[in-house]
């Protein structure tokens with residue numbers, strides 16, 4: 001069942017989204033060679049709680065941390081710990097904040113120091129793929145159109161989208177209907193309606209699409225190629241897509 005949100009609920013979700021995004025941008029500014037991912041996680045939890053919000057991911061499905069830190073070949077759900085970021089790495093950071101019962105969910109991938117041109121291209125293509133997906137998020141369009149736009153753009157650049165994980169509806173729960181895959185066929189899947197709120201989140205691999213999931217939930221590319229991830233929480237409105245995860 002797809003839960004539609006009122007304008008008042010969307011206003012609260014925008015506050016949750018703003019907290020999540022501000023947290024993400026602060027973490028991005030902390031990314032540098034030598035920092036451990038657990039340090040980013042501690043800063044994230046402190047920031048989110050200081051805003052009167054809760055770290056959405058902590059405890060969800062047993063996840064032990066506030067943020068996901070997914071380095072290089074890790075696609076998503078990397079668990080913060082003693083992993084040290086090194087010059088040339090890329091790090092995807094995913095943040096969830098719950099404010100007054102509603103969730104904001106956002107992610108971005110950052111270069112650590114100077115990275116290879118290929119890694120920069122992967123980041124740029126994934127960021128733009130998210131833009132292509134958001135453009136589609138208008139009333140009357142189908143969920144399949146979003147995935148079609150994302151995958152089409154990614155393929156043009158010689159990369160592949162992850163198919164085992166997807167975007168999702170967001171509300172009082174982090175994961176609501178509908179599922180929002182990063183691939184699809186135009187005109188297929190649920191129709192977008194005013195009041196829907198969805199997280200659009202392309203996960204793009206430099207190599208092949210296949211991934212492997214480990215027991216602690218972290219996901220890696222099967223071929224060892226690097227992967228990038230960007231995400232915004234977006235409300236479907238009569239005026240078009242409205243990003244809720246913005247500062």
Ligand code: MG
Pocket residue numbers: 105167168199201231
């Ligand atoms: Mg998400």
